[in-house]
Amino acid sequence: MRRRECCEKDGELNKGLWTPEEDKKLIQHIEKHGHANWRALPKLAGLSRCGKSCRLRWINYLRPDVKRGNFTKEEENTIIKLHQSWGNKWSKIASCLPGRTDNEIKNIWNIYLKKQIQTKNTNPPNDQTPTSSSSSSSSSSMNSCAFNNQNEGDGISKQNNEPSNYIDLFDDLEVEHWLMLEESHDLLNNENIENNNNNNKNKEGDDNEEDPTKFIDDEMDYQIEPEFWSLIDDQTCFNETLSQDESRTMVENKSWLAYLEEELGLKE
DNA sequence: AAAGCGATCAACCGCCCAACT
DNA sequence: GAGTTGGGCGGTTGATCGCTT
Incomplete structure (x- = not known):
């Protein structure tokens, strides 16, 4: 054919x-x-x-909601982290970075972040922590990442298993939260289909045409992005959460997922 | 001043897959 | 169920820019 x-x-x-x-x-x-x-x-x-x-x-x-300009450090860190988990799933990574496109992320990875990591790998820091000193230990937390294997063979995962600074950025983060990120994303893809169907039923005369900026202008009474970043930046947030009993953790996780739900869903 | 060269990034290409017929 | 189509995605290309020599 x-x-x-x-x-x-x-x-x-x-x-x-x-x-x-x-x-x-x-x-x-x-x-x-x-x-x-x-x-x-x-x-x-x-x-x-x-x-x-x-x-x-x-x-x-x-698109009106495309964010132009340089990537922030937080965005770069997020890309690195998500790439570690998802590999070259640029659109998936882009869905976690409001206003950024898969093409842009792909470019920034190929021309900048990849090299940054390679440079760090060829010049490993002297003060390596034991958790990042070997492929097995560096993934002591990341090994539980079920989708880590996706990276095998792409040349990046090898590097990811070597000692590098960028891994240290996230060593203290529990991988479960990143797993949640992916799960929530997948979950939301399904939920959004239902929501969109429901919304479309309720909407009349707009031809199902979405305005990508609507979620900012009309529907949100709070700003997701700063809180999203604060969750990433503030590692104590995770640590505190993990120190609570399981039920409370679940409640907090759910609220976090709610943020992601809003964000990821509305990016659709 | 200009040639060379690497870096950057917008755009294209081709494959995949879900939806439709 | 098979064929067809359009949209989406990841990989790659090539034009342009800016720095170096």
């Missing part, structure tokens, strides 16, 4: 960098009509572009 080309008129289509005029056309069309059908969109918008190209341009650069 030979699949149909995504664009029929390859010869006539523009390629390469987008011009401001093309951007304008795309934005105006999506604002007016949405993007229910990417394949048909270029024609309707008067663009000589492949539908995929339009989609990519919109998702990565033109």
